[in-house]
Amino acid sequence: MLARHQDPIAAIATAPGRGAVGIVRVSSPQDLTPLVLALCGRTLKAREATYLPFRAANGEAIDHGLALLFPAPHSYTGEHVLELQAHGGPVVLQLLLARCLEAGATADALKHVRLAEPGEFTQRAFLNGKLDLAQAEAVADLIDASTEAAARSASRALAGALSAEVTTLRDALIKLRMLVEATLDFPEEEIDFLQQADALGQLQRLADQLDAVLDRTRQGALLREGIKVVLAGQPNVGKSSLLNALAGAELAIVTPIPGTTRDKVSQTIQIEGVPLHISDTAGLRETEDEVERIGVARSWDAIADADVVLFLHDLTRLGQADYEAEDGLINARLAGIDASRILQVFNKADAGAPHALPADAITLSAKTGDGLAALRQRLLQQVGWHATPEGQFIARERHVQALKRTREHLALAHQLVTQAVPALDLLAEELRLAHDALGEITGSFSADDLLGVIFSSFCIGK
Secondary structure (H helix, E strand, C coil): CCHCCCCCCCEEEECCCCEEEEEEEEECCCCCCHHHHHHHHCCCCCCEEEEEEECCCCCCEEEEEEEEEEEECCCCCCCCCEEEEEEECCCHHHHHHHHHHHHHHHHCCCCCCCCCCCCCHHHHHCCCCCCCCHHHHHHHHHHHCCCCHHHHHHHHHHHHHHHHHHHHHHHHHHHHHHHHHHHCHHHHHHHHHHHHHHHHHHHHHHHHHHHHHHHHHHHHHHHHHHHHEEECCCCCCCCHHHHHHHHHHCCCCCCCCCCCCCCCCEEEEEECCCCEEEEECCCCCCCCCCCHHHHHHHHHHHHHCCCCCCCEEEHHCCHHHHHHHHHHHHHHCCCCCHHEEEEEEEEECCCCCCCCCCCEECCCCCCCCCCHHHHHHHHHHHCCHHHHHHHHCCCCCCHHHHHHHHHHHHHHHHHHHCCCCCCHHHHHHHHHHHHHHHHHHHHHCCCHHHHHHHHHCCCCCC
16 A cells, blocks of 8 residues: 555545535645646636536536645645535446546546545545544544544544653653663763663653553543443343343343344443443353254354353342253353453342342343443443543554553563663663554554554545
């Protein structure tokens, strides 16, 4: 993708399907005047919408609409950008796009105009310094946001909230690196110099700042990724009823017949703006039914991939030997999963008799709704969610991992500083590695293959 970033590109920038308005976008490092004359029949004033016919090669009007020209560098991509706003029919937009490609191919002053790849307009904005990498990712996150809180947080990240946090950390790290590397030039005075400059104190303050940013970034990643929650347990313990109660809709079929749910039923809801991807699975049991057996196998796959597993129990059947035996078999198989991911939930509190339950157990009634509020809060606590008072920004798991690597290198640097005779060359290297890991977030230190992966996940036209 990077090798062709000098080519003029074109794409439909609005979503597929019919709409009132559709946009075709062209971006080019070269002057777009030949293309403008071919399509519009006249020159355009910069950043001024002009109503006119969009012309085919034979001069006939393909459509009438607004044309806008954004000369470089004052555009989204930092290049020359032409936007054609036409009626939003898919055929009209395809005709306009084909005309852009045709006119670009025949214009002597332009290189061959080609179709844009996914995310290529935003990638050019990044390459031309209009956005850093964290802001570019926030563009896609804003488009894909599944909750209002996620959309607001993505907007903050696009405005540079995450980037500002990283820049503050980077500046403090650069200051510390300069101190250590300058000390390398005066080995006979290195210990006194580091102590006078409070290198240990600077390092500790930097680590504390990083911990605060890491915590906020984890929260932002939860807003973007959401939480994968799986409802598991024997047949007829109320999994489908609980899914319906949490979703506030009749999504899953509820009957007293064991094995009603034979495949995974999923729904995304939100709690305090955090998306929860909840899956109701087939009841866990041995069965001769081939279809149900496949469903049970898929249930175990979903459990292995879940962030949180709600292991449902039926309060009305506690104490029954066959029921307890089946629960024991499920517990034995769940033993291979991190216990911190499993919540013990006891359903049918409206009908079940009192029992001595584990201290951390959740008791509820999916039928009446009692206990659902406590379950929602427990789910957020389980994944470490807490809203930050200073405002949330969206983040990705790669940001979290980059900050974790930065923290690890700072911890190693701390060990080196506290030695009786600090190994300054090793200290300088740990600080450099911390700096590189931090730079991965905003793209100041990024491999081309990472950029390819990030921008290929965007929609075409963005």
